[in-house]
Amino acid sequence: MEFIYDFSKILLATCRDVLPIIILIVSFQLLVLRQQIPHLRRLIVGGVYVVIGLALFLAGLEKALFPLGNIMATQLSDPAFIYGAGEVVTQADWKAYGWVYLFAAMIGFATTIAEPSLIAVAFKASEVSAGTIK
Template sequence: MLRDVLPILLVILFFQYAVLRRALSNRLRVAAGFALVIVGLYAFVVGLKLGLFPIGGSMAEQLIQFDNWLWIYLFAFAIGFATTMAEPALIAVGRQAEEAAAGKIDGRAIRLLVALGVAIGITVGTHRIISGDSLHLYVTLGYCCVIGMALLAPRYITALAFDLGGVSASAVTVPLVTALGIGLATHVEGRSMLLDGFGLLVFTSIFPVLTVMIYGAVMEKISDRRKTAS
């Protein structure tokens, strides 16, 4: 972990001393901060290996044994919604978007919509693994819908929607979704862990973009009607 963080530290020190030619203020505080980052990242990686990855795969294996696909769909939807709501990056982006939009966007609504989009996406991706349909077909249709919605949604929401599509697949969501995808691909005959297992992550980025842009378009129409009525 020290080796992974070292390039970041070297870049910062190079620009601080070689370009800016100024000494760091609060050196002890900065050093303590980097030490905590290294310890925290190490604990996070170990936690993924010991906890999130195994439990995701274990849940997929146990749910398949029920011989009832409905439970798998419900688990995929619930875990997608719950993990996305817990994403720290999504919380931060939602607050910043609310401040920047000056009342046009509700940060809590954005979080709920992104979580709903991820939940729907993972459910659709889970169905694709079970049914064996083409991943390329689903991705192509999904992004065709995204492009069409981008033409209808207000401009101020489009960039945010695409950004949130990337934020949704972050530290908390990725481990469990990956483990679920690999677990399903392992226990469903004829599926590939690389194509089908990791392919489930694609769906966490497509559907949040759609839900956020739909929200923007609906709110824009409501705002226009209120202006017309007044």
């Protein structure tokens, strides 16, 4: 029951976040281009699916990834981990946190490795849209 309550809060927050984008696109279509929205029903159904998908994605992040990151950050920055158990630390030296820097560098490296696949996705999007999306 708690998941349903949390998910409903996330769903409402997602709707609130997506609403300005929808207002901007609809007002541009109607006021600037002065054209009706083509395939309105399909567009609404797709929009509902997108909002639900975003809410599920965010719920998954909050239930799995964010707590994991919090635990990892707490463990990596714990003075007992850095200086050893049983040692009292009054002032921590920033150089002693090399583990945190190594972890951040590994995350950055993994992101860099993933970048070519994102470029491939962008290339496909450009190809499918006949060059409209770059």
